[in-house]
Amino acid sequence: MRILLVEDDPDLSRQLKRALADAGYAVDHAGDGEEASFLGETEPYDAIVLDLGLPKIDGAAVLEGWRRAQIATPVLILTARGAWSEKVAGFDAGADDYLTKPFHTEELLARLRALLRRSAGHAAPSLSCGDLRLDPRAARATVAGEPLRLTSLEYRLLHYLMMHQGRVISRTELVEHLYDQDFDRDSNTIEVFVGRLRKKIGPERVETVRGLGYRLVAVDGEARRA
Numbered sequence: 001m002r003i004l005l006v007e008d009d010p011d012l013s014r015q016l017k018r019a020l021a022d023a024g025y026a027v028d029h030a031g032d033g034e035e036a037s038f039l040g041e042t043e044p045y046d047a048i049v050l051d052l053g054l055p056k057i058d059g060a061a062v063l064e065g066w067r068r069a070q071i072a073t074p075v076l077i078l079t080a081r082g083a084w085s086e087k088v089a090g091f092d093a094g095a096d097d098y099l100t101k102p103f104h105t106e107e108l109l110a111r112l113r114a115l116l117r118r119s120a121g122h123a124a125p126s127l128s129c130g131d132l133r134l135d136p137r138a139a140r141a142t143v144a145g146e147p148l149r150l151t152s153l154e155y156r157l158l159h160y161l162m163m164h165q166g167r168v169i170s171r172t173e174l175v176e177h178l179y180d181q182d183f184d185r186d187s188n189t190i191e192v193f194v195g196r197l198r199k200k201i202g203p204e205r206v207e208t209v210r211g212l213g214y215r216l217v218a219v220d221g222e223a224r225r226a
């Protein structure tokens, strides 16, 4: 899952970037409205955290621009305390949720999880596919009840596949949603990560659809053995 964080305060940006990365997301950061507008229109994010008070172009105008360009990515806006009219403007511009500053990082992460879940059409907070389970609240995954030891990139890959299970996902789509913009994509091909994930969760769970990409399929270990 890849997130765009738009915030001009350097301290808050650093803190949020770290918290988002620790929670398992690939994170790009924009420090002003112009950069935010460009990144949001050119990169396929899974969700965007958008401060409304920004240099160059204000957040509500950036958001309006995205929505006019038919970009439907869920957006959580950050507003100043007491500025209720900002919230109204934000929702009118196309926001999906908001948080008032100052806020607890935990609340931001919880709201993001809810946004991501709803935008992918999932009702329950944890994801399952056969006997594979993933809980974004704890950034943990298990197979047949056994905890999986995954690197952050393997976790991100599994999270994305589980969010979109049953659907064929191309390598390009995976690259776009797993890596942040600074990541050296050439030396870290998706095939390698899919191979490593397969070893950990069982190769039969990630189908290769020739020429198209990968699909996560439900496998029940108990049923298979019986």
Ligand code: CA
Binding pocket: 007, 008, 009, 051, 052, 053, 054
């Ligand atoms: Ca600001």
